[in-house]
Amino acid sequence: EDGQITEPYSISAGLDYPGVGPEHASLHDSGRVEYRSVTDNEALEAVSRLSKKEGILPAVESAHAVAEALKEAAKMSTDENLVICLSGRGDKDVHTLMERFGSERDEQTLSTVD
Amino acid sequence: MNKRFQQSIENGKRPLFIPFITAGDPSGEATVDIAVTLQEAGANAIEIGIPYSDPLADGKVIQAASGRALDGGMTLKKAMELVPEMRKKGVEIPIIVFTYYNLLLQLGEDQFFQLAEDCGVDGLLVPDLPFEESEDLFMTAKSFNLPLISLVAPTTSSERLKKIVSNAAGFVYCVSSLGVTGVREGEFKPEVYEFLAEVKKYSRVPVAVGFGISSAGQIEKLRNHCDGVIVGSAIVREISNLENELRNRDSRSQALERLKEYLLSLTGRTMTI
Numbered sequence A: 001e002d003g004q005i006t007e008p009y010s011i012s013a014g015l016d017y018p019g020v021g022p023e024h025a026s027l028h029d030s031g032r033v034e035y036r037s038v039t040d041n042e043a044l045e046a047v048s049r050l051s052k053k054e055g056i057l058p059a060v061e062s063a064h065a066v067a068e069a070l071k072e073a074a075k076m077s078t079d080e081n082l083v084i085c086l087s088g089r090g091d092k093d094v095h096t097l098m099e100r101f102g103s104e105r106d107e108q109t110l111s112t113v114d
Numbered sequence B: 001m002n003k004r005f006q007q008s009i010e011n012g013k014r015p016l017f018i019p020f021i022t023a024g025d026p027s028g029e030a031t032v033d034i035a036v037t038l039q040e041a042g043a044n045a046i047e048i049g050i051p052y053s054d055p056l057a058d059g060k061v062i063q064a065a066s067g068r069a070l071d072g073g074m075t076l077k078k079a080m081e082l083v084p085e086m087r088k089k090g091v092e093i094p095i096i097v098f099t100y101y102n103l104l105l106q107l108g109e110d111q112f113f114q115l116a117e118d119c120g121v122d123g124l125l126v127p128d129l130p131f132e133e134s135e136d137l138f139m140t141a142k143s144f145n146l147p148l149i150s151l152v153a154p155t156t157s158s159e160r161l162k163k164i165v166s167n168a169a170g171f172v173y174c175v176s177s178l179g180v181t182g183v184r185e186g187e188f189k190p191e192v193y194e195f196l197a198e199v200k201k202y203s204r205v206p207v208a209v210g211f212g213i214s215s216a217g218q219i220e221k222l223r224n225h226c227d228g229v230i231v232g233s234a235i236v237r238e239i240s241n242l243e244n245e246l247r248n249r250d251s252r253s254q255a256l257e258r259l260k261e262y263l264l265s266l267t268g269r270t271m272t273i
Helices: A022-030 A040-054 A060-073 A093-102 A105-114 B005-012 B027-040 B059-073 B076-080 B083-088 B103-108 B109-119 B135-143 B158-166 B189-204 B217-224 B233-241 B241-249 B249-267
Strands: B016-022 B046-049 B095-098 B123-124 B148-151 B172-175 B207-210 B228-231
Touching: A040 A060, A040 A093, B005 B027, B016 B027, B016 B109, B016 B207, B016 B233, B027 B046, B027 B083, B027 B241, B027 B249, B046 B059, B046 B123, B059 B233, B076 B095, B076 B103, B076 B109, B076 B123, B103 B109, B109 B135, B123 B233, B158 B189, B189 B207, B217 B249, B233 B241, B233 B249, B241 B249
Parallel strands: B016 B046, B016 B228, B046 B095, B095 B123, B148 B172, B172 B207, B207 B228
Antiparallel strands: none
């Protein structure tokens, strides 16, 4: 309330930021765009599903959209279309993914990498 | 020009000595007494920095000071309310509030200036408000006869420098080097002197240089190129070393004596009071 910035949090670096750009603020206020939230777990599960099903490794940030799209798709019929903007790749997120989904063998790999 | 500014800055002995401290570091009470000590050590004005969660222009020392002050609950309003306490204890030199813009925005610009008038604050500096965005604030400040102090850096283009400097109020704050606040050891780059000469060419108010100044030697080298120096991190660092002694009322006067010795060794001034 004094103007100090609240500490934000997200597992994905791109979303771990306390500000909202003016375009998004305007789109929200005008009602043209609806903004929804997704948890870290839902996003990570979506990374896993997209990778395994389609062989596409999304960025954790982009996986937030995938997670929400999957929920939305479940309410839709097969002849309706839904478009996901997959904003980035997940190569940068492999360490996060190894920590989350990794096995003992990955633990060894992680400790020898550095 | 505001009377205190006229007395201490326009007519102040060169080189002007303008210390910066963070309000509430280590406590509001200590800040009031530190202000008295700064005046005793010959300060021509005092910059009171308001602690902020995201001090993007500041290095480690001032970041840490900000953190300590925020933990103690300091706010822009509370910091300004320390100023009447300082005045009661005899501080007569100009006091300039140094705050990031969002804190000022949340308090409200008009509320700020009214409070400044009531509390005896003499100037304002907003490091993250670019000149191009500052016109309204500048005019509001002018209507309250309170200078909004402009910052220029070695990276400022000659075109902008001329514009900013020729319109400057109070004094011009010249950032000595690239980067954030923080003690810099050794000499400043030769470009600094060219930069200061350029600023002096266009300025109608005193020119002060800050960022990194931490030794008498540096001040000696700069004194012929500007009207004064601003010293922040070096003093804030000394205050952090004396943190516990300053917090405690019983040990505070001793701590303030040590702080005063440090300030005098830096500026080579004799005590005014």
